Amino acid sequence: MYTSLKKVAKLFIPKSFLQKNELLFRRLISFKYKGDAYQCNICNFKLKHFVTLNDKDLLCPNCGSRSRTRRLYKILIDEEVLKGTILHFSPPKSLSKKFKLLQNVNYYSSDFENEFRADYNFNITAIDCDSHFFDIIICYHVLEHIDEDLKAMSELYRVLKPNGICYIQTPFKSGLIYEDSKIISEKEREIAFGQKDHVRVYSVEGLQNRLESVGFKVKIKTFDKSDSDNFGFKAETVFLLEK
CATH class of the missing domain: 3.40.50.150 (Vaccinia Virus protein VP39)
Known part of the structure; x- marks a missing residue:
C-alpha cells in the first residue's frame, strides 16, 4: 500500500508541495501501521510491521528510515x-x-x-x-x-x-x-x-x-x-x- 500511494502522489502532486508537507503525509499513512510489535529507534514510532520495499528493505512509514539508517543510528548512539x-x-x-x-x-x-x-x-x-x-x-x-x-x-x-x-x-x-x-x-x-x-x-x-x-x-x-x-x-x- 505504501509504495502504491507514493507512486500515485508523485504522479498527481507537485514535488515541492510533497516536500513541504511530507510530515503531514507521513503521519496520515503511518496511522495504518500503528502497533506494538516493532519500533523505529530513530523516531520512536511503534508499529505492527515495517513497510517492505521492492528491494526487500524495511522502511519506517513515520520517518522514512531504512534498516541501514536505523542500524547506523544505533551504532553511533552505542559508541557515544x-x-x-x-x-x-x-x-x-x-x-x-x-x-x-x-x-x-x-x-x-x-x-x-x-x-x-x-x-x-x-x-x-x-x-x-x-x-x-x-x-x-x-x-x-x-x-x-x-x-x-x-x-x-x-x-x-x-x-x-x-x-x-x-x-x-x-x-x-x-x-x-x-x-x-x-x-x-x-x-x-x-x-x-x-x-x-x-x-x-x-x-x-x-x-x-x-x-x-x-x-x-x-x-x-x-x-x-x-x-x-x-x-x-x-x-x-x-x-x-x-x-
Missing part, C-alpha cells in the same frame, strides 16, 4: 560518538533532522547532486574543507557512485581528524570488485551494478584494500539480522575507519 564536527554525505532526512538538534554537534550535511536536502554540496573527490577538520564522517552508499573512488577515499582521509572515525557502507558482492569503465549507459549500469547510477560493486576485501591503500586503518563490523530484530534491522556490513 555524536559530538564535535560531523560530515554527513547524502543524509537521510530522518537522521539529519535528529543531528541538527544536538547541541554538542557542528553538523555538515552534504549532497552533491541535490537528491537529498543538505546544507552543502561538497564534491567528495575535492572536499572544500581544511585538512583534519571532521571528528566523524558518514559516507553511506556513496562510493559506488564515484568514478574516481580512490581520490574520494584520499579526501576522506585528509579531512578526518587523527582521532576521528569515518563510517562507510556500500552494497557488497563476493569475490573481486566488479567495475568496467566502458559500461556507461543507465540501462547497462543497472544490469551490471544493480542500479543505473552505480559504477561498480565492491567486495568487502576489495573495499578494505582500497581504503588501506590511502592510509586508513580499517575495522569491519558484521551484524546479524536477529540483533534487536524489533527495530527492523537486516544483516549488513559496516566499515569503521581511523587514521
Whole structure:
C-alpha cells in the first residue's frame, strides 16, 4: 500500500508541495501501521510491521528510515560518538533532522547532486574543507557512485581528524570488485551494478584494500539480522575507519 500511494502522489502532486508537507503525509499513512510489535529507534514510532520495499528493505512509514539508517543510528548512539564536527554525505532526512538538534554537534550535511536536502554540496573527490577538520564522517552508499573512488577515499582521509572515525557502507558482492569503465549507459549500469547510477560493486576485501591503500586503518563490523530484530534491522556490513 505504501509504495502504491507514493507512486500515485508523485504522479498527481507537485514535488515541492510533497516536500513541504511530507510530515503531514507521513503521519496520515503511518496511522495504518500503528502497533506494538516493532519500533523505529530513530523516531520512536511503534508499529505492527515495517513497510517492505521492492528491494526487500524495511522502511519506517513515520520517518522514512531504512534498516541501514536505523542500524547506523544505533551504532553511533552505542559508541557515544555524536559530538564535535560531523560530515554527513547524502543524509537521510530522518537522521539529519535528529543531528541538527544536538547541541554538542557542528553538523555538515552534504549532497552533491541535490537528491537529498543538505546544507552543502561538497564534491567528495575535492572536499572544500581544511585538512583534519571532521571528528566523524558518514559516507553511506556513496562510493559506488564515484568514478574516481580512490581520490574520494584520499579526501576522506585528509579531512578526518587523527582521532576521528569515518563510517562507510556500500552494497557488497563476493569475490573481486566488479567495475568496467566502458559500461556507461543507465540501462547497462543497472544490469551490471544493480542500479543505473552505480559504477561498480565492491567486495568487502576489495573495499578494505582500497581504503588501506590511502592510509586508513580499517575495522569491519558484521551484524546479524536477529540483533534487536524489533527495530527492523537486516544483516549488513559496516566499515569503521581511523587514521
